[in-house]
Amino acid sequence: MVRLHLHLVSDSTGETLEMIAKAALARFEDADVVRHFWPMVRSQQHLDRIMPTLQDNPGLVLYTLVNDDTRARLEDRCHALGITAVPVLDQVTEALEAKLGQEAHGKPGRQHILDEAYFNRVEAIQFTIAHDDGVLHEDWEEADMLLAGVSRSSKTPTSIYLANRGYKVANIPLVVESPPPQALYNLKRPLIVGLTSSPERLVQIRRNRLLSLNENKQTAYADEDRVREEVKFARRIFADKGWPIIDVTRRSIEETAAAIIKLYNERDLQRAEKIGGPV
Known part of the structure; x- marks a missing residue:
C-alpha cells in the first residue's frame, strides 16, 4: 500500500481545510495517509520553517492562503520539489466572484470573524x-x-x-x-x-x-x-x-x-x- 504524506497549509485555524480533506479522504477505503497540519501560516518566514518537513516528507499539499506573496512562495517551492500543491477554495471563490460581480476579500481568517x-x-x-x-x-x-x-x-x-x-x-x-x-x-x-x-x-x-x-x-x-x-x-x-x-x-x-x-x-x-x- 502506498503511503501518502498530506500537508494541510492554512493562514487561519485550518478548520475549513481539515474538513475538506476529511470529506475527500472518506471516499478512499483503507488509505494510508499521514497528515501534517500547518495552521496560521501568515508569513514567508513561517512558511520557510515548515518547508524542511515538507521536503523530507513529499506528498500532496492542500492549502488555503490568501496572501499573494505567501502563496507564490509556497507554489514555487513545491514546484521546485516536484510536489503537487492544490488551492482547494480557488475554484469556488472564482465562481462566486463571477456570479456576485465582486472580488473576494483577501483577509486571512475572515470566515472566523466573531459575528x-x-x-x-x-x-x-x-x-x-x-x-x-x-x-x-x-x-x-x-x-x-x-x-x-x-x-x-x-x-x-x-x-x-x-x-x-x-x-x-x-x-x-x-x-x-x-x-x-x-x-x-x-x-x-x-x-x-x-x-x-x-x-x-x-x-x-x-x-x-x-x-x-x-x-x-x-x-x-x-x-x-x-x-x-x-x-x-x-x-x-x-x-x-x-x-x-x-x-x-x-x-x-x-x-x-x-x-x-x-x-x-x-x-x-x-x-x-x-x-x-x-x-
Whole structure:
C-alpha cells in the first residue's frame, strides 16, 4: 500500500481545510495517509520553517492562503520539489466572484470573524455540555434537539458535534430501572431523536470501556442478554412516542449528525407550511 504524506497549509485555524480533506479522504477505503497540519501560516518566514518537513516528507499539499506573496512562495517551492500543491477554495471563490460581480476579500481568517453566528455557537456548546446525560431536565424546552438512547449509543459525541454546528442539544440515557422524567414526554420545541445500535456493537463498546477503567469483573453493563433487553426497552419508548430512530451501528458521528439535522430542517419546514409561514 502506498503511503501518502498530506500537508494541510492554512493562514487561519485550518478548520475549513481539515474538513475538506476529511470529506475527500472518506471516499478512499483503507488509505494510508499521514497528515501534517500547518495552521496560521501568515508569513514567508513561517512558511520557510515548515518547508524542511515538507521536503523530507513529499506528498500532496492542500492549502488555503490568501496572501499573494505567501502563496507564490509556497507554489514555487513545491514546484521546485516536484510536489503537487492544490488551492482547494480557488475554484469556488472564482465562481462566486463571477456570479456576485465582486472580488473576494483577501483577509486571512475572515470566515472566523466573531459575528453573531460565532457567539450563538459558543452558547450552544455551553448549553449542550451543561445538559449532558440527563442533567437539568427542567431546561430541556430550550433545546433545539434532544437525543435519547441507552448507554454508549453515541449520544454525547453526537450532541457535541451538533453543538459545534450551532444547535442546543440535550441528551438522556434510557435505563430500564430508572424511567425518564415526565418532562421528556411533554416537550414541544425540541426535536426528539432516538439513537440505537446493535446489541453486539454495544457490548463490544461497553467491554472496551470497562477495560479502559481497569474493570475486569463481569457486570450486567456488558452482558449481551441484558443489553438486548435495554435496546428493546428503548425502542418501545421510541415507537410509542413516534420519535424518529437512527441506528448508529455503522454510522460515523458526522453521518448521524447530518441525519439529525435533516430531520430537524424537515420538521421546521412542515411546521412553517402548516401555519402558512415562509418556506
